[in-house]
Amino acid sequence: MNLPKLASAQEANEWGNANYPNIKWCLDGLDESLIQTVVEQFHLLAQSFPRVAESLSGYCVGEVLDEPEDRPGLAYYDRDDGVIILNYRFWRDADDLRKKVDVGMLNRFRFFSTNPIGALIAHEFGHAAYELFCGTEEYDEWKNLVPCYVSNYAKENELELFAETFAYCVPLEYRPGYPGRTYQLVVDAMV
Numbered sequence: 001m002n003l004p005k006l007a008s009a010q011e012a013n014e015w016g017n018a019n020y021p022n023i024k025w026c027l028d029g030l031d032e033s034l035i036q037t038v039v040e041q042f043h044l045l046a047q048s049f050p051r052v053a054e055s056l057s058g059y060c061v062g063e064v065l066d067e068p069e070d071r072p073g074l075a076y077y078d079r080d081d082g083v084i085i086l087n088y089r090f091w092r093d094a095d096d097l098r099k100k101v102d103v104g105m106l107n108r109f110r111f112f113s114t115n116p117i118g119a120l121i122a123h124e125f126g127h128a129a130y131e132l133f134c135g136t137e138e139y140d141e142w143k144n145l146v147p148c149y150v151s152n153y154a155k156e157n158e159l160e161l162f163a164e165t166f167a168y169c170v171p172l173e174y175r176p177g178y179p180g181r182t183y184q185l186v187v188d189a190m191v
Ligand SMILES: [Zn+2]
Pocket: 123, 127, 159, 160, 163
C-alpha cells in the first residue's frame, strides 16, 4: 500500500479512514507541512505492528483535557479509548512544534533523533504496544532486563521507559544492546 501525496488534512482523513477503517482519523487543524510525516509515520508503524494498529480507535489532532498546565504534552495516548492525540496547541504550527522538540532533545529530556516528530508519534504508538505487550512472556523478560534509559523522560516510570525505548528503535534502525533487545522482544510478542 503506497502512500499518495496528501495535500490537506481532509485528504489525510479520507486516506486513513479508507485504509484503517477501525480508526477514526481526525487530523483537522494540523499544520499542512506536517501532514505527510504524520500519516507516513503512522503507516510505517501500523505496517510493522498491525495488531497495535488494530487496537486503536482514533488518530486525532485535538485539545487535551486535564493536561498539566505547567508541562503540557505534545502528544498523548488515551488508554481508555485507544486514541492517539496530537495536541492541537502545538501541532497547528510546525515551527513552534519543531522548537519545542529541539529544546526537548537539547536538554536530553527526549533522545536525539533525525526524525524527532516521527519519534513523538512512535512514542505514543509505543504506549498502545505496551498494552498488548503486558502479560506476554517477552514482557517478563523485558522486566528483568537492567534498564538503560535512552532519555530522561524514560526515567519517569515503566510506561515511559517502554514508550521511549520503543520510539528510539523505530524505524527498525540497528540499535545495539538494551534498546535493540527491547525492540526484538516487542516484535516477537506481536507476531
Ligand atoms: Zn508517554
